[in-house]
Amino acid sequence: MENLLPKARQAEFHLLKLAKKQQLTKNTFALEFEIPELLKGNYKFQAGQYVTVKYLSKGEVFQNDFSMTSAPFEGKIALGIKINNEESSTKDLYDGFEVGDEVEVSEPKGRFTLISKPHEFRTIIGFAGGIGITPLISHFKNILHTEPRTRLFLFYGNRKTEEIAFKNELDALAKKYSERLQIFYFFSQEPTTDNLFHGRLDERKLKLIINQILHLDDTDEESTIWDAVDEVLICGKGDMIKSLANACYNNGIRKKNIHFELFEEYNEDIYPQEKDFPLVEDIEVDFKLFSKNYSTQLNDNRIKLLQQLLIQGFPVPYSCKSGICGSCECILEEGEVELLENEYLTEKEEKSGKILACMSVVLSKKIKVNFDLI
Numbered sequence: 095m096e097n098l099l100p101k102a103r104q105a106e107f108h109l110l111k112l113a114k115k116q117q118l119t120k121n122t123f124a125l126e127f128e129i130p131e132l133l134k135g136n137y138k139f140q141a142g143q144y145v146t147v148k149y150l151s152k153g154e155v156f157q158n159d160f161s162m163t164s165a166p167f168e169g170k171i172a173l174g175i176k177i178n179n180e181e182s183s184t185k186d187l188y189d190g191f192e193v194g195d196e197v198e199v200s201e202p203k204g205r206f207t208l209i210s211k212p213h214e215f216r217t218i219i220g221f222a223g224g225i226g227i228t229p230l231i232s233h234f235k236n237i238l239h240t241e242p243r244t245r246l247f248l249f250y251g252n253r254k255t256e257e258i259a260f261k262n263e264l265d266a267l268a269k270k271y272s273e274r275l276q277i278f279y280f281f282s283q284e285p286t287t288d289n290l291f292h293g294r295l296d297e298r299k300l301k302l303i304i305n306q307i308l309h310l311d312d313t314d315e316e317s318t319i320w321d322a323v324d325e326v327l328i329c330g331k332g333d334m335i336k337s338l339a340n341a342c343y344n345n346g347i348r349k350k351n352i353h354f355e356l357f358e359e360y361n362e363d364i365y366p367q368e369k370d371f372p373l374v375e376d377i378e379v380d381f382k383l384f385s386k387n388y389s390t391q392l393n394d395n396r397i398k399l400l401q402q403l404l405i406q407g408f409p410v411p412y413s414c415k416s417g418i419c420g421s422c423e424c425i426l427e428e429g430e431v432e433l434l435e436n437e438y439l440t441e442k443e444e445k446s447g448k449i450l451a452c453m454s455v456v457l458s459k460k461i462k463v464n465f466d467l468i
């Protein structure tokens with residue numbers, strides 16, 4: 095899928111040979127790259143990460159981020175990509191390269207990752223919308239392979255059956271690991287025999303899922319499957335993520351256990367702000383990003399720093415927007431902010447002036463921050 099996240103910190107690119115190209119559905123396709131022996135170390139990755147692919151479309155150089163569908167143990171870089179419409183640059187990516195051609199691919203990056211716990215009995219659930227399935231396939235394959243006791247539930251929403259990307263691969267996984275993996279498909283534009291599976295994945299649907307699917311737990315008669323959920327993985331469009339992340343949180347899952355990857359530009363906060371602050375207006379912001387210095391003005395401090403810079407069109411890196419992943423980490427060199435939530439920085443880092451822009455409310459008339467930490 096064309097992942098429209100702002101470009102993260104500068105990436106190293108290498109030419110990789112295209113080993114496989116396959117159409118998946120009418121508007122999705124898969125690419126697979128060969129990693130030469132010499133570059134094996136550069137392309138080590140964790141499940142849930144992505145690469146940037148550089149290619150030409152209508153005379154313009156595009157750099158788009160695509161999540162990997164491969165798991166680390168498979169030793170390959172495999173991607174799932176969507177062609178949004180005839181004009182989409184990804185159509186030229188599909189048409190412009192054949193097996194054997196060399197393509198510029200960045201080294202893997204991204205924070206939509208989980209710490210592996212091979213010795214634990216975990217319950218992990220995933221929600222995916224459309225091509226948002228890609229990093230979840232990587233996670234699920236990885237967990238099934240490396241955590242023999244962990245059970246997984248996948249809730250995957252599409253408009254219609256024929257639009258399900260990777261259906262064969264998912265069904266094969268569900269068959270191979272039938273004791274530990276259950277997959278449920280939801281359709282928004284196709285009738286279903288059970289109404290539970292009709293409609294979008296959102297807060298209302300989550301309630302039904304909890305009551306009708308994640309209820310009785312065979313492994314523990316005194317609680318429900320939902321009570322046992324350790325981690326939640328969500329990938330898709332912003333509104334779906336916002337709705338499901340809040341619904342999971344309101345149903346007892348801690349924010350640090352709700353992981354998500356946004357597959358589009360999204361300027362809204364995922365979680366509502368729960369605290370009031372004295373109003374500060376006409377704020378001057380100087381910041382350094384990718385070796386460039388910028389100056390801008392914020393009308394007031396009602397919206398957090400990252401959001402304000404994104405709304406103004408600055409390519410500030412982000413992923414979770416909720417103080418968990420560290421993508422928006424920066425140093426406060428001047429001024430004052432309140433860091434509302436922080437699951438990423440250590441106490442020592444906070445003391446040294448590091449902040450997370452996504453969780454920072456500006457409290458002074460002028461601030462100066464530096465995103466170039468390396």
Ligand code: FES
Pocket residue numbers: 411412413414415416417418419420421422423438450451452453
């Ligand atoms: S975007 Fe994840 S911590 Fe700010």
